[in-house]
Amino acid sequence: MIHHTIKPGKITASEGSSVNDDQIENRAGLEMAIYISDEWKVSDKLNITYGLRGSAYSALGPGDFRTYDQDGNTIATRTYKEGEIVKTYINPEPRISASYQLRSSSSLKASYTRNTQNLHLMSNSTSTSPTDLYVMNSNNIKPEIADQVAIGYFRNFKDDRYEFSAEIYYKDMSNQIEYRSGTDLRGNDNVEGDLLYGDGRAYGLELFLKKRFGKLSGWVGYTLSRTERQFTDINGGTWFPSKQDRTHDLSLVGIYKASKRWTFSSTFVYNTGNAVTFPNGKYQLKGKTVFYYSERNADRLPDYHRLDLAATLEAKPGKKLQSSWSFGIYNVYNRQNTYTLDFRDDPDDRSKTQAVRTTLFGIIPSVTWNFKF
Amino acid sequence: MKSRADLVTLLLAGMFLAGCEKVVEVDLQDSQPKLVIEAEVTDQDTSHVVRISKTIPFTQTNEFNGLSGAQVVLSVPGGQTITFTETETGIYRSPKFAGVPGTNYVLDVSVEGKVFTASSAMPLPVKLDSLGFRKQSFFGDEVIVPLAYYKDPKEAKNQYLFLVRAKDEEVQESLTEDRFTNGNNVTESLFTDLDELAEGDSLEVEMRGLDLNVYKYYFAIAQISGEGGPPVAPSNPTSNFTNGALGVFSAYTTSTLRTVVKLK
Numbered sequence: 123m124i125h126h127t128i129k130p131g132k133i134t135a136s137e138g139s140s141v142n143d144d145q146i147e148n149r150a151g152l153e154m155a156i157y158i159s160d161e162w163k164v165s166d167k168l169n170i171t172y173g174l175r176g177s178a179y180s181a182l183g184p185g186d187f188r189t190y191d192q193d194g195n196t197i198a199t200r201t202y203k204e205g206e207i208v209k210t211y212i213n214p215e216p217r218i219s220a221s222y223q224l225r226s227s228s229s230l231k232a233s234y235t236r237n238t239q240n241l242h243l244m245s246n247s248t249s250t251s252p253t254d255l256y257v258m259n260s261n262n263i264k265p266e267i268a269d270q271v272a273i274g275y276f277r278n279f280k281d282d283r284y285e286f287s288a289e290i291y292y293k294d295m296s297n298q299i300e301y302r303s304g305t306d307l308r309g310n311d312n313v314e315g316d317l318l319y320g321d322g323r324a325y326g327l328e329l330f331l332k333k334r335f336g337k338l339s340g341w342v343g344y345t346l347s348r349t350e351r352q353f354t355d356i357n358g359g360t361w362f363p364s365k366q367d368r369t370h371d372l373s374l375v376g377i378y379k380a381s382k383r384w385t386f387s388s389t390f391v392y393n394t395g396n397a398v399t400f401p402n403g404k405y406q407l408k409g410k411t412v413f414y415y416s417e418r419n420a421d422r423l424p425d426y427h428r429l430d431l432a433a434t435l436e437a438k439p440g441k442k443l444q445s446s447w448s449f450g451i452y453n454v455y456n457r458q459n460t461y462t463l464d465f466r467d468d469p470d471d472r473s474k475t476q477a478v479r480t481t482l483f484g485i486i487p488s489v490t491w492n493f494k495f
Numbered sequence: 496m497k498s499r500a501d502l503v504t505l506l507l508a509g510m511f512l513a514g515c516e517k518v519v520e521v522d523l524q525d526s527q528p529k530l531v532i533e534a535e536v537t538d539q540d541t542s543h544v545v546r547i548s549k550t551i552p553f554t555q556t557n558e559f560n561g562l563s564g565a566q567v568v569l570s571v572p573g574g575q576t577i578t579f580t581e582t583e584t585g586i587y588r589s590p591k592f593a594g595v596p597g598t599n600y601v602l603d604v605s606v607e608g609k610v611f612t613a614s615s616a617m618p619l620p621v622k623l624d625s626l627g628f629r630k631q632s633f634f635g636d637e638v639i640v641p642l643a644y645y646k647d648p649k650e651a652k653n654q655y656l657f658l659v660r661a662k663d664e665e666v667q668e669s670l671t672e673d674r675f676t677n678g679n680n681v682t683e684s685l686f687t688d689l690d691e692l693a694e695g696d697s698l699e700v701e702m703r704g705l706d707l708n709v710y711k712y713y714f715a716i717a718q719i720s721g722e723g724g725p726p727v728a729p730s731n732p733t734s735n736f737t738n739g740a741l742g743v744f745s746a747y748t749t750s751t752l753r754t755v756v757k758l759k
Contacts (some may be wrong), residue, residue: 399729402526403550405741406559407533408668412716414550414741415730416526463521465553473556477521484515 124153126241128256130313150182151258153240159217167223175215179240181208181260189261190431194302194315211263228277239266242299248480255313256301259407264297278334285332293321296297300353301414320353322364340376345369362419363397390429393421401465411467411475423463429454445493454486512514525552529619530562532611532742536600537749538620540593547606548585550741560701561585565606573597585630596620601748604736613736613744618704619714620748621645626681626700639756640686641685649678654710656747659685661692670713696756704748708735712743 130146159173181187183202190196202208217321219233242263244255259265273291302316326347333339351363356362372392400415400421432450437443458481468474499720526547529714537542567701571579579587594600599616627642645655653749657669667687685700705713710757715732734743 133727175686358578400521402524403552404557405527405529405531405548405550406557407531407716407742409555413553413719413729414529415524416524418730420524441667449687458515458517463519467557473558475553475557477520479517479519481517 123155126151126153126258128228128258130255146326147185149185149258151240152180152182154178164167168220169222170218170220172218173216175217176212177215177238177240178210178212178266179259180210181258183208187261188312188314190315196315198310209259211238211240211259213267214267227282228275231274231276232272233465234269234271235488237268237270240267242266244299244301244317249285257313260314263299263317263375264319266295266297267296268293270294282339283333283335285330287328287330287336291324291326291328293322293324295324297351298322298351299349300356302355309333318353318355320351320356322349322351323361324364337380338376338378339485340374343371343373345371347381357418357420362417365396365398365419367419368393383438385401385434385436387432387434390428392425392427395425398423398463400463413465413475414488423460424461428452428457428459443493443495447493448488448492450488450490452486452488454485455485460483504693507609514731523553524526524590526550528560529578530606530611530742532604532613532736532740533743534602534604534742534744535543535606536594536612536615536617536746538594538617538747539749540591543579543594545587545602546580546585547587547604550698551662552757558594559575559585562606565604568603570603572600580715585742592739594746596748598746600744602744604740609738611736611738611740613734615709615735615746616706618653618706618748619651620750621648621655621702621704623700623702623750626698626752626754627755628685637695641687641692641698641700641756643685643702643752645683645702646681647676647678652707653677654705655683656703657683657685657715658700658701658703658712660686661687662696670710670717672710692756694756694758697753698756699753701749701751702751705745706747708733709743709745709747723733734746749755 128149130149132145154179155175156175157175159171162170162172164170167321170406182204183206184204186199186201187208188196189198189200213236215236215238217233217235219231219235220272221229221231223465240259244257261268270291270293272289274287276287278285279474298320300318300320302318317465324347326345328342328343328345330343332341345368347368349367350365352359352361364432370393374390377385379389393466397419398421399415399418402416403414404411405414406412425430430450430452431454432448434446434448437445437447458479461482462480464478464480465475466478470474528551531548532545533548536543537558540559546559547562547567548566549562551558551560563581563584565581565587566586567579569579571577577589579589580699581587594620595722596603596617599614601614604611622645624644626647627644628635628639631640640743641659643657648754652673655670657667657671658665659669667685669683671683673681687744712732712734718731721731731741732743734741736742736744
């Protein structure tokens with residue numbers, strides 16, 4: 123059982139300032155959960171684990187709780203006393219997983235779980251910022267619910283030298299939350315009027331191969347996936363990719379033990395760029411350029427990829443202080459990965475607009491000395 | 496447009512994005528041209544202007560893509576109507592009249608077989624009392640910051656747009672509202688982009704009282720352009736026009752003061 127209190131914000135002004143003191147109402151809630159599970163060995167080859175989690179959440183007073191119309195305007199406000207229950211949500215969360223041994227070196231696994239989430243982090247940008255906001259369930263905000271099914275095939279080769287797995291999954295989500303466009307997040311005590319609710323879904327295939335022993339070892343992982351959202355007020359209610367949707371995600375790690383003291387390693391990552399919203403036109407308003415957007419998340423940032431190389435030299439063994447030197451190059455071919463892409467008037471020629479890419483890191487060499495004693 | 500609190504957030508965001516910047520070519524899908532209506536009615540006894548245009552592709556040179564042949568009619572409660580006539584391509588003017596504060600104006604624009612309607616309530620006027628100046632240290636540089644003094648009425652929810660013109664050129668717009676200052680004597684710091692505002696320079700400050708929907712529209716525009724920190728996902732601001740027109744209709748009051756920069 124957990125009691126949550128959230129203090130969204132407070133404004134303190136000094137004497138004589140033209141700003142008034144203000145405080146956004148705190149919010150309180152009570153979260154409770156119970157869980158039972160059982161493991162059932164059906165046969166030599168089949169194992170099933172199943173369980174049920176019961177989750178209950180109550181939004182509590184004191185405070186003013188509002189009801190809104192479709193456009194976010196307040197239509198009713200009700201004041202609750204301290205500890206008075208505003209709304210209670212009860213959600214059963216069943217889960218079941220099974221594993222079936224096919225042969226001595228391979229198996230099949232399947233699972234289904236349902237999860238609910240009562241505390242939500244509302245992020246307004248690609249990175250954390252002071253305007254990130256925690257909200258709890260309320261008379262307007264419902265718990266986020268996700269149902270996931272997954273099936274996987276696992277197999278070891280050549281006396282367990284190689285490990286291979288292939289998994290597919292499908293996840294169905296409801297009560298997803300997004301901000302209405304143009305929401306003012308500074309000292310806003312009415313954020314709930316600016317929230318939109320919708321559905322989500324995600325599905326994909328994950329492949330993984332690992333070489334566990336030998337001079338050359340390492341692994342490769344590849345995921346093909348899609349994660350999308352659907353909101354009535356966004357993109358006319360069609361399914362659109364979520365910002366973090368990554369069609370391809372590839373990682374390759376190789377480690378080569380050249381001698382007793384030298385080890386070389388390399389890492390290569392590749393993923394499809396984030397889904398973003400680019401302008402589809404522009405117009406002049408009060409003498410300034412304003413961009414026109416027709417669809418949210420219909421575009422992609424350029425793909426992200428990077429190669430890192432490293433060489434590690436272990437000190438001669440037997441000394442009291444075990445140490446090693448690592449020489450590495452991060453982003454060996456200096457790929458300028460896009461961190462953000464902004465559109466603006468050309469500062470040298472105000473009659474033209476341009477796209478500006480910001481990159482965080484280029485090629486970075488590094489030297490590290492590790493020691494243990 | 497910048498407001499006080501936004502400036503600090505913007506500086507913080509700027510420090511984080513100190514990585515490399517490069518102008519790049521991006522493949523953008525150009526949409527069908529969309530209708531844009533920029534309309535205003537003020538409390539000054541003058542001819543009021545409605546600008547009607549269409550959006551242009553991103554790669555085109557910035558220009559006003561005016562649209563001719565629209566019917567523009569302003570209605571007042573009580574039935575009186577005023578027609579705007581086209582004087583240049585896309586620019587429609589009314590005969591001279593002064594808008595009346597407290598009136599809910601309705602504008603109808605008929606063009607290309609469709610009708611777009613917007614309404615805006617002109618707020619009661621708030622006058623600029625006086626202007627002042629102070630010195631402020633900004634990352635080692637000393638800048639002169641213009642100040643605007645006014646009294647915010649307690650009974651109403653007020654929204655203001657400040658336009659600052661220095662040395663005969665518009666240098667800054669600043670959007671603010673009375674959520675934190677309702678009913679007080681307010682000192683508004685008007686930070687400008689201008690590097691050197693020196694003593695003796697001429698300065699003009701215009702304070703416009705906006706209706707709430709217009710304020711929200713301008714606020715959304717500033718947010719989407721990334722001012723005041725990373726924006727909530729870019730999308731089009733909610734226009735007060737029906738039928739999918741871009742732009743806004745604003746009935747506002749205005750108060751202007753002119754002065755010369757001098758520190759006490």
